Amino acid sequence: MNEHEIEEGLGGRRIDRQGFVAGAAATVAALGLGRFGSMDAFAASEAEGELFYYNWADYVNPKTYPAFTKATGIKVKKDFYVSNEAMLAKLKGGARGYDLIVPTGYMVQILASEKLLQPIQWSKLPTVKRNLNPKFRRLPFDRNDRFSVAKDWGTTGFMYRTDLVKERPTSWREFVNLTKTKYSGKVTVLDGIPEVIGSMLVMLGYSYNTDDRSQLDKAKKELIALKPHLRAITSTEYKQQMIAGKIVMALGWNGDGLAVAVKKPAAYVIPKEGGEFWVDSYAIPVGAKNPDAAHKWIDFVYGARNNAVETAYTYYGSPLKPALLRGVLAKSIINNPAVFPSARVVAKLQANQISARGTALRNRIWTEFKNA
Amino acid sequence: MEAASDLPEPTGRRRGRGGGPRYPPWLALPALAWYVAFFLAPLCFVAAYSFAELSGFVGIDFAWNLENYRYLWDPVYGEIFVRTLGLAGFGTAATLLVGFPFAYWLARYSRRRTLLLLLVIVPFWTSFLIRAYAWLIILDPSFPIFRALHVDLLYTTQAVYIGVVYNYLPLMVLPLYAALERIDWSLVEAAQDLGDGPLRAFRRVTLPLALPGVVAGSLLVFIPLTGEYLIPAILGGNKTAYTGTLIAQQFSEAHDWPLGSAIAMVVIASMTVVLVACSRIAARGEVGDG
Numbered sequence: 001m002n003e004h005e006i007e008e009g010l011g012g013r014r015i016d017r018q019g020f021v022a023g024a025a026a027t028v029a030a031l032g033l034g035r036f037g038s039m040d041a042f043a044a045s046e047a048e049g050e051l052f053y054y055n056w057a058d059y060v061n062p063k064t065y066p067a068f069t070k071a072t073g074i075k076v077k078k079d080f081y082v083s084n085e086a087m088l089a090k091l092k093g094g095a096r097g098y099d100l101i102v103p104t105g106y107m108v109q110i111l112a113s114e115k116l117l118q119p120i121q122w123s124k125l126p127t128v129k130r131n132l133n134p135k136f137r138r139l140p141f142d143r144n145d146r147f148s149v150a151k152d153w154g155t156t157g158f159m160y161r162t163d164l165v166k167e168r169p170t171s172w173r174e175f176v177n178l179t180k181t182k183y184s185g186k187v188t189v190l191d192g193i194p195e196v197i198g199s200m201l202v203m204l205g206y207s208y209n210t211d212d213r214s215q216l217d218k219a220k221k222e223l224i225a226l227k228p229h230l231r232a233i234t235s236t237e238y239k240q241q242m243i244a245g246k247i248v249m250a251l252g253w254n255g256d257g258l259a260v261a262v263k264k265p266a267a268y269v270i271p272k273e274g275g276e277f278w279v280d281s282y283a284i285p286v287g288a289k290n291p292d293a294a295h296k297w298i299d300f301v302y303g304a305r306n307n308a309v310e311t312a313y314t315y316y317g318s319p320l321k322p323a324l325l326r327g328v329l330a331k332s333i334i335n336n337p338a339v340f341p342s343a344r345v346v347a348k349l350q351a352n353q354i355s356a357r358g359t360a361l362r363n364r365i366w367t368e369f370k371n372a
Numbered sequence: 373m374e375a376a377s378d379l380p381e382p383t384g385r386r387r388g389r390g391g392g393p394r395y396p397p398w399l400a401l402p403a404l405a406w407y408v409a410f411f412l413a414p415l416c417f418v419a420a421y422s423f424a425e426l427s428g429f430v431g432i433d434f435a436w437n438l439e440n441y442r443y444l445w446d447p448v449y450g451e452i453f454v455r456t457l458g459l460a461g462f463g464t465a466a467t468l469l470v471g472f473p474f475a476y477w478l479a480r481y482s483r484r485r486t487l488l489l490l491l492v493i494v495p496f497w498t499s500f501l502i503r504a505y506a507w508l509i510i511l512d513p514s515f516p517i518f519r520a521l522h523v524d525l526l527y528t529t530q531a532v533y534i535g536v537v538y539n540y541l542p543l544m545v546l547p548l549y550a551a552l553e554r555i556d557w558s559l560v561e562a563a564q565d566l567g568d569g570p571l572r573a574f575r576r577v578t579l580p581l582a583l584p585g586v587v588a589g590s591l592l593v594f595i596p597l598t599g600e601y602l603i604p605a606i607l608g609g610n611k612t613a614y615t616g617t618l619i620a621q622q623f624s625e626a627h628d629w630p631l632g633s634a635i636a637m638v639v640i641a642s643m644t645v646v647l648v649a650c651s652r653i654a655a656r657g658e659v660g661d662g
Contacts, residue, residue: 089624092430110429191610193625232527232609246513246526356428363626370613370621371448 051293052077054087054098056280057236061313068300074293082235083192091116096287100294105141105279106352108148117147118284124295125149127302136319139279140351148281149298150319152311155341155349156195156276159257160249161242163265171272172203175249176226184229188238189251193366194352194359195276196223196233199251202274208350211358220365227372242266254338258315261338268338270345277349279319304328315339415640421633430627440634449618449635456615460597463536464590467544470537471589475545476578479552489549492542500539504606507535511607527609535607536597543596544589551585552578587654595643615639 051068053060057080065076079098081087084107091098092114103111111117122129128149136150158175162168165183169175179187189196198208200219210216231247232238238250242260250256257268284294301307304320308329311318315333317340318325325334333339354362422440427433478488495503509515511531513524525531555578563573579586601616610617615635622632 083625085625085627088430089627092627113428114430188609227611230609230611233611234609244514359429359626360426360628363621363628366621366625367452367613367618368448370611370617371452 049073049293050075050077051290051297052079052097052099052288053297054079054081054090054101054285056081056102059102059314061309063313064301064306064309067306067309068297071300072293072296074290074296076297085193088114088116091285096285097289098285099288099290100297101283101285102151102280103148103283104352105139105148105281106354108281108283109141111283111285112142112147116286118286118288118291119146120149120282120284121291121295124292125299125302127299131302131304131307131320131324133319133321136279139281140353141279142281148283151280151282151301152314152316152318153277153279154254154316155270156190156199156251156253156278157257157268157270158249158251159242159260159266159268161245161260161264161266164245164248169249170269172199172275173273175251175269175271176200176203176222179226179229179249183248185231186247187230187249187251188232188234188241188247189226189230190238190253191233191235193362194354196251196369197362197365198276198350198352198354199271202350203271205273208274208276209353209355209358211355211361213361216358216361216365220368223365223369224372227369233370253316255315258336258338270338270341270349274348274350277346277351279351280316311339317341418633418636418640421630422637424630424633426628426630432629440631441638443631444634444638452613452615452618453638455613456598456600459532459536459600459614460594462533463540463597464544464594466533466537467541467593468586468590471541471544471548472582472586475548475552475585478545479549479555480557489546492545496542500602501606503539504535504602507531507538507607527607527611529608529612532604532608532612535603536600539603540593540597543592547588547592548582548585551582551588555581584654587650591647591650594646598639598643 051074053076055078069075081090084104087101087103088107088110091101091111108117122145132150136153137145139148139150142148158169158172160169165178167174167178167182169178194208197216197219200222201210201215202208204215204218204222206212206215206219231241235252238247238252239256239259241247242250243263245264254268254270257266260266261268282294282298284291288294301310302320304324305328307318307320308325311325311329312333315336315338318329322334337345420434421432423434423436423438425433425435425437425439478485482488508526511518511525511534513519513526518525525534559581560573560577563577564570568576599616599619600614601620604610604612604614604617605620613621619632619635619639622628622635
């Protein structure tokens, strides 16, 4: 690694509980059940010089905040969510004042159709225009680049501790079988309806996005059989529990898998049958107090060096032109197939494009899964 | 006890019929306004939503039919409801069993009441969310006690039950203490002087006098527990459905506000029945008090 390359070394990545406490608080506040919780969204904030960033927990390198403030004079206020759905619920419920959010592709579409987004002003994004990989323009969920700018991309697969799991699972089927036998009680899955049901569908050879009742029913049976063997259903705590060795396998996102692998012997797997490919994008919600600051943030993190700082922390794929990353991002990250899978692998994967009907059917399956 | 009702009402009694002091009714206005604006009005919204339908991903279609309620008439929701009642019943019984002896001792024998009561309340100074995460650390199998016992309660139903008792205990102890503290212990001594054994005196004198506290504490524990969300979500690993988590799922994950509202209405209706039944019991207890 030459000295200009950026890599967060061992121990450089702070994995603390703050992230998920805040995430949980955001969920609770979103539900209006908060015995405490950040209700700042409703408070008047100083529009000048402040960016209110509503994001997934632990999805920004902590070093980026002070760097951004230093470069622009804009302070960053934060709130967190644990799922696209929780964020949608909060915005739909009337929360206003957030300047910047990070929905996944399908959620960009839903938010746009609900008129909860305002257009991106590309004239304010010179760095993005220069550095963005053209592959990440005109994505299927936002054909005219009206409402979104790609933040990063990744996959939903599974991870396991290579020191605690002797087998070398490479498929969803193996993941499920090992969970039901040898590693019962030591496995978690995401608390995400589309991700978990979609993974079972893909394992069975169906589309991630199917609306077919009998296919969904088979996926449900798989999940109900899996349920007694799961330790928890969580999107925010599995990383810590994997590192602690309390769990040895988890259905989750690639960046989290890599974060575990930095601390302990672990591997992230894009299963043979396939899985989800997603792009998370910056978007500006209606009611933003400081959309200018949001544009400034996006343009700031599109600087090659700043972007490398982010990628070296989150371990999610960068949407910058690959040539720009060479030299600033550690080769160990650029060449890691879990961060940047090959085009051949990505071609097998599917993006979430579940219909409203499919979403309703999945909600019912999820209830039965949690009741099992 | 029967004969007592033939005696003239003592003056100045709290529940005195007609004889008590009269207060200007407008004193109730602030509370009334508050309840109308922040309880009745939202409740009406929830009721209205429960007759609507989900359209598209998040749209609401006011169809004014019973579709959501018909949908809930299903073994899955029945099981979740029964599980929730089990949790609430356990929580109530356990906090009563743990809380009563403590409140009794506190009211009758303790010399450091203020300090001990303060200690009961102190946990409320910290957000419950933080305390729940603290329990996550305690329940971890690597925590000394559990490591020694080879017990692993992390994200289990038992962890949920422990969390429930921990969190709701003060809500049981405080009303129990308030009721026990008002007891004139010479009545108990009189019963014993007249031949009752300690257990009999407890059953015939102390318990009836403490009944309003028992009912109040039980309601304060039971009713919120039927909607408990945080404890199963955090300590239970969010893997088991209770009505609270089920409603949360409808609102924050599935965006099915109509279905979520219908579930909430069913819970509210059931709790109203419980509340009415309990207030009858409590009223009987207070009449016996006279």
